[in-house]
Amino acid sequence: MNSTAPLHNTRSRLKSIFGMGDEAQIELLHVNFGSWRSSLLGAALMNLIVAWAFKLFSPASSLWLWAGMGWSLYATMAVICYLYDKRRSSKHIFEVWWIGTLCLSLGVGILWSSLAWWLPATPAIQIMAALASAMITLGSAGASVSVGTLLAICLPALFIVPAVMLWHAQLPLAAAVVFGLELFIWRHGLTLHANMLDRIHQRREVESLSQQLGLKQAELQEAERERGVMSERQRLLRDMHDGVGASLISALKMIELGQMSLDEAAQVLRECLDDLRLVIDSLEPIDHDLVTLLATLRYRLGERLERAGIVIEWEMADIPPLPWLHAPQALEVLRIVQEALANVLKHSRATRVRVSLAYEEMLECGASLVLCIDDDGIGFDSAAMASGRGLGHMRHRATQIKGLLSIQAKPSHGTRVCLHLARDAPAG
Amino acid sequence: MPTRLRSMKLTVAIVDDDPRYRSSLAHAVMSAPDMALVGAADDLSSGRTLLDSKQPEILLVDLGLPSGSGLDLIRHAAEHLPACDVMVITVFGDERHVIASIEAGATGYLLKDASNGELADHIRALHAGGSPISPVIARQLLTRFAAPSAAAQAKDEIEEDVPQALSPQEHKVLLMISKGNTHDEIAKMMGVSRQTVLTYVKRTYRKLQVHGKVEAIVKAQRTGLIAR
Numbered sequence: 001m002n003s004t005a006p007l008h009n010t011r012s013r014l015k016s017i018f019g020m021g022d023e024a025q026i027e028l029l030h031v032n033f034g035s036w037r038s039s040l041l042g043a044a045l046m047n048l049i050v051a052w053a054f055k056l057f058s059p060a061s062s063l064w065l066w067a068g069m070g071w072s073l074y075a076t077m078a079v080i081c082y083l084y085d086k087r088r089s090s091k092h093i094f095e096v097w098w099i100g101t102l103c104l105s106l107g108v109g110i111l112w113s114s115l116a117w118w119l120p121a122t123p124a125i126q127i128m129a130a131l132a133s134a135m136i137t138l139g140s141a142g143a144s145v146s147v148g149t150l151l152a153i154c155l156p157a158l159f160i161v162p163a164v165m166l167w168h169a170q171l172p173l174a175a176a177v178v179f180g181l182e183l184f185i186w187r188h189g190l191t192l193h194a195n196m197l198d199r200i201h202q203r204r205e206v207e208s209l210s211q212q213l214g215l216k217q218a219e220l221q222e223a224e225r226e227r228g229v230m231s232e233r234q235r236l237l238r239d240m241h242d243g244v245g246a247s248l249i250s251a252l253k254m255i256e257l258g259q260m261s262l263d264e265a266a267q268v269l270r271e272c273l274d275d276l277r278l279v280i281d282s283l284e285p286i287d288h289d290l291v292t293l294l295a296t297l298r299y300r301l302g303e304r305l306e307r308a309g310i311v312i313e314w315e316m317a318d319i320p321p322l323p324w325l326h327a328p329q330a331l332e333v334l335r336i337v338q339e340a341l342a343n344v345l346k347h348s349r350a351t352r353v354r355v356s357l358a359y360e361e362m363l364e365c366g367a368s369l370v371l372c373i374d375d376d377g378i379g380f381d382s383a384a385m386a387s388g389r390g391l392g393h394m395r396h397r398a399t400q401i402k403g404l405l406s407i408q409a410k411p412s413h414g415t416r417v418c419l420h421l422a423r424d425a426p427a428g
Numbered sequence: 429m430p431t432r433l434r435s436m437k438l439t440v441a442i443v444d445d446d447p448r449y450r451s452s453l454a455h456a457v458m459s460a461p462d463m464a465l466v467g468a469a470d471d472l473s474s475g476r477t478l479l480d481s482k483q484p485e486i487l488l489v490d491l492g493l494p495s496g497s498g499l500d501l502i503r504h505a506a507e508h509l510p511a512c513d514v515m516v517i518t519v520f521g522d523e524r525h526v527i528a529s530i531e532a533g534a535t536g537y538l539l540k541d542a543s544n545g546e547l548a549d550h551i552r553a554l555h556a557g558g559s560p561i562s563p564v565i566a567r568q569l570l571t572r573f574a575a576p577s578a579a580a581q582a583k584d585e586i587e588e589d590v591p592q593a594l595s596p597q598e599h600k601v602l603l604m605i606s607k608g609n610t611h612d613e614i615a616k617m618m619g620v621s622r623q624t625v626l627t628y629v630k631r632t633y634r635k636l637q638v639h640g641k642v643e644a645i646v647k648a649q650r651t652g653l654i655a656r
Contacts (some may be wrong), residue, residue, distance in 0.1 A: 273541060280520045285565045287571075294610030295563030302610065318608050 001241035017096065019146025024200040029098070032145040037081040039143075042227035045075035066118045070111050112136045117168050126169035130178050133161050138184060141189030150193060154186040228250045236330050239279065274300070278338060282331035288321035290369070293330050294357065297337055305353065308345055310375075315356040317379045322423060324401070332385060332397045333371075333419075336405070339394050340373040340417045348415060349379025359423075367423035374416045379409045437464035441484035443451065443475035443501060444468075444517060445494050453488060453517075455599055456544035462550065471495040477503055486551055489513045489596070491525055499532045507531025508636070510542050523564050525605045527636075533632045551570065558626020559633050565604035569632055572639065574597075594632060601628045 012021065019025045051067030066141060084097050116129035137157040151250040161182060165175035251268040254260035260268075281296045300313060305312055325333075337355070344353050354374040361367045398405035398419055408416040442465070448593070450468055455614045457465045460561045466482040469475040472495040479487065479501070487505050491498040498516065505512050515536040516529040526537050536554040538547065550560065561569075573594045596601070604614045624648045 024510075067555075095532045270541075277520060279613060280522050281564070284523050286567065289567065289606075290605050291608065292563050292567045295606060299562050314608050314613070 001393070007373055017146070017151075018102065018148040020095065024197055025034075025146065027200055027204075028145050028196060033081050033085055036143075037078055038083060040074050040078035044078055047074060048073035059116075063118050066111065068116070070108070072110065073104055073107045077101060080104070088144050088401075102148050102152050105149055106156065109137075109140075109153045109156035110160065111119065113156040114164065116161065117164045121169050122170060123169065123174075126165065126171060127174055127274060130161050130165055130169075130174060133157060134178065134181050138185050138188075141185050142192055143347070144189050145194050145196075147190070147193065150186070150189045154182065154189060155181050156188065158182045158253045191382055206396065223360065236279070238401070239331070243275050247272050247275075265380065278334045279331060282334055284328050286325075286330070288325040290319060290322055290325060290332050291316045291357065293325070293333060294337065294355070294371075297334055297341075298355070301338070305341065305345060310350055311352045312345065313352065313354040313356075317357050317359040319359045320359065320367075320423065322421075324424070325409070332401045336373070336394050337373065337421055341389060343390065344373070344375045344377065344415070347375040348375045348379070350377030351374035352376045369421040369423060371421070373414060373418075374414060376414045379413050381409070381411055381413050437462055438465050438486060439466045439482065439484040440486045440488065440549070440551065441466050441475075441478055441482060442468040442488045443470070443472075443478070443493070443498065444488070444490040445470045446490070446493070449517075452544075453547070456547045457551075458646060459544065460548040460551075460559050463548065472498075472501060475501050479505055479509060483512070485512060486555060487498055488517055488551075489514060489534075490517045491529065494515060499528060502532040502534050515551065515554055521562055523562075523568055524563050526562075527568055530565075530633045530636050531639075532646055533637050535630050553626060554597065554627075557622055557630055559630040561602075561605055561629045562606055563606045566602040569636060570594075570599070572636065573632075594635065597630075598628045598632050598635075601625055605629075644652060 013020045016025065019029050047067045047070035051071055052059060054064035054067055057165045080097060080101055084101075087184075112133050113131050114127050119125050119129050134157070137153055140153040141150060144153065158179065162175040162179040165171050165178055247268055251260060251265060254314065255265055277300055281293070281300070282295070286292045286296075294316065302312055341353070341355075344350050352375065354372070356370075356372050358370045358372075359367065360370065394417070395405045402422065404420040406418045407415070407422070408418075442450055442453050442457070444453065447470070450470065454465055454468055457463050463486075466484050467478045468495075469478045471526050473522075475493070477490070487501075487509075489498045489501050493501070500516050502516070505514050513536065514529075514534040514536045516526065517538050517540055518525050518529075519540045521537055521539050529537060536550065536559050538550055540561075542550065553560070556587050594644050599616065601614055603619070609617075611622050611625045614623045618625070
């Protein structure tokens, strides 16, 4: 492990220099490979024209050879770029091709750096040629896509141009100045390259962050939905356990012990069925419509009350949909009203029951709803009955939906049960 | 039907796979003086044979049959026996089952725990042209019909593809039922008989059946399938 680690390190550093260290560097290569093609073709064409012109107008000079070499280098690189662009995949880069291109770049660098050497050793021409080389180096350095390309362009310029100045042109001062200039271009190219990479890194980071954010959000929504389903399921289970389940088991025990008559057993079963109906009704699609929810209760129980000689008066106000009225809340409302109606049926000896829903807009505390069940029965002493078990259950259910239950009763003056609800109460 | 002879009894067929419930239903029908049981079957294929051979006026059918859905039998009856009223037997009368049955062609449904007397009454009411309906189903019908009629009004008055919209009376009846009013109360408020109210409901059921068929065809065309 220890012996391979430095090797690995060197390798990755080398890759980074050649522009294949990470995905951002590879992206930079890919982007530029595409755009290089046309500029390389242009350069090749220029060199071809220059070579032809030199050959035509100054056949003694060997400059046409220089231009011809430039043409062949540029043309080869353009072909490589073209082929490469067609074959590349989004992530992978063909190392051999890339290193080949680098070598060709090195050739271009050498060629341009040696421009002054091909020209007559007149100081003015030599200095002009050296400056032209420096200009080309500066331009190429600006378009470098890796430290490798920068090296291929700048290294020859850094050493060959001053060498030509020193030995061919015999201008030591110019050699020193050109060396400094090329050094500066090298530094500038490095900074430029680092900036380009930086920008790509930042963009990629933002992209990956926003992608992560999207994933997290989707996960969160899914978790929320699942939590809703789970709590709904748990609520149903608890309900079955405490309600129908408990009733059936106690009835079964009593029947086994011979303590329950057939009529009583049928009564228990009927109550269980009623209870199941309430659960089913609470799950029906009513779109937060309290009036339809209450209507299902009348539909289920109305006939039974009328058979017992109780006339129902049904007075429903038009109310807007209640945003908090989901299945769990619907079941609580149904249970409260059913319990109230069952009490009317069992205990009140009433001949008339009025179920009314009123809607009040109040400035200080928003809109509220009042659902009342009035009967004209025998009533009871509300002070004595306030702690009764059935009433306690109803009160508890009312608090579950952030409502308030009031019960007014007087002996022989009927009973009035009212459920006060807010329109915008948050679901509990 | 006013032209019916008094001596002729209402013919009823039953298709239900639960033997105990089937015999209790059969007993209820046989003990009604104006009804005759023409047969009882326990699955889809024998039910189909029964329908074709006896051509009953009333079919009582359970949705969950061992060899397939009762909906297929309802469709069969709606296609081949236009005079037959189909009544679905259901435990809870919940929206999902009932709406699917109506779309298949049923015009009534019966809660399984109805007493024998209630059962006979419901069958008579259905045959006389009245359909039972719960507030939730009324509400569902209102929302189902709301969209196409609005679209039809926005475009042109009459369009062949759009199924008949609800008449104002039918709309009113459904609305009042969804708010919990009884048939008697609605009849009183509208100044018509209870039977008329029930007839309005039955008509909306027929419209939903057509509606369902058109929806199915449109859906099939949209997805590139050919309607069955």
